[in-house]
Amino acid sequence: AQKITQTQPGMFVQEKEAVTLDCTYDTSDPSYGLFWYKQPSSGEMIFLIYQGSYDQQNATEGRYSLNFQKARKSANLVISASQLGDSAMYFCAMREAGDAGNMLTFGGGTRLMVKP
């Protein structure tokens, strides 16, 4: 089974509107971390936001927030007030504790396109 699933291969959003990128995960480990990375067309991977499995509150970083629903095993990224520069691929990733060490497992990504 896929550990990280991103069901939206591509999405459009109008500039200045908010957008939600979906991510669901599968793990039996009680301790894990969830990450979102942005990959613009230039190719670099940029860390955006992190959510720990024991965190009581949803993570926020500027215009990025994470809608963490632990029982549903979902960790959706919300981008508020979209900008043209937000057009990029977005990857959700998970790190499990225990034997998996500190490796990340990535989802297939969502391509976000912001329309002017």
Place this chain on the structure above:
Amino acid sequence: DAGVIQSPRHEVTEMGQEVTLRCKPISGHDYLFWYRQTMMRGLELLIYFNNNVPIDDSGMPEDRFSAKMPNASFSTLKIQPSEPRDSAVYFCASFRYNELHNEQFFGPGTRLTVL
């Protein structure tokens, strides 16, 4: 800090040739990861090191792939012999374990094309 440094940024080679990709992690980071990104398979972890020791190489596709980390500031990923299906972007990432995020910092990647 300069960030994770990878070289070369682009590599074009012919099938059968040896290819060596290089990575300099961020100073003080004790974990180093090699990833491969393709359209078909997405981002895959190939191997990772902790304190220069390979911990998990289960993602290395074949014996043609090998990775070393002779010291804390340098790692190589070697493909010998290379094949067209090895064409991909190869990323190196590093981080220093702490109690907080442990986000991995990625290098700019090496785009490999095997003809």
